[in-house]
Amino acid sequence: MTLAKVLIQITENMVTTEIEEYIGDIPNPKLKDSQAKLVFSAEDDCLFWNNLTPLSNEEIVLLVNRISKWFCVNSPKISFEGHTYNSAYATSNLIVLPFPISKSVPYICHEISHVINYQIGPADHHGKYFTTTYLEVVKKVLGLSAFRELKNSFDRFGVKYN
Numbered sequence: 001m002t003l004a005k006v007l008i009q010i011t012e013n014m015v016t017t018e019i020e021e022y023i024g025d026i027p028n029p030k031l032k033d034s035q036a037k038l039v040f041s042a043e044d045d046c047l048f049w050n051n052l053t054p055l056s057n058e059e060i061v062l063l064v065n066r067i068s069k070w071f072c073v074n075s076p077k078i079s080f081e082g083h084t085y086n087s088a089y090a091t092s093n094l095i096v097l098p099f100p101i102s103k104s105v106p107y108i109c110h111e112i113s114h115v116i117n118y119q120i121g122p123a124d125h126h127g128k129y130f131t132t133t134y135l136e137v138v139k140k141v142l143g144l145s146a147f148r149e150l151k152n153s154f155d156r157f158g159v160k161y162n
């Protein structure tokens, strides 16, 4: 098995076991997160989601602060500690990136989009308001080609956005 294939398999495993919506203090915790699996599948189908090179903690803080400023939200706290769920997740004021590949740009874009969605609202976990924000974050951070790739993948998987 090639290294790339191993990496993809690990990523899928991480993504499909993501349980962030049930962790931490978040708005609308009882709102059904019916689009989550489709969003993860659409991400798995994007080439830019294959580059999961970990950034340094300092680079992550700079990137998260920059994105927070662009979207006029309060910068969240960032935790790099492992925790009982061993999953990347976000609340309105916290991002948890507990394992090396979660310190990469695609994960950071995904998690900061939750922070923005939870602070600005309507908070909908992986719903259409989240995906719309997520597309904007990807466009701003990774550029137009990654934005188009994600949008096309959303369309293929039937992920709703505005």
Ligand SMILES: [Zn+2]
Binding pocket: 020, 110, 114, 126
């Ligand atoms: Zn998520």
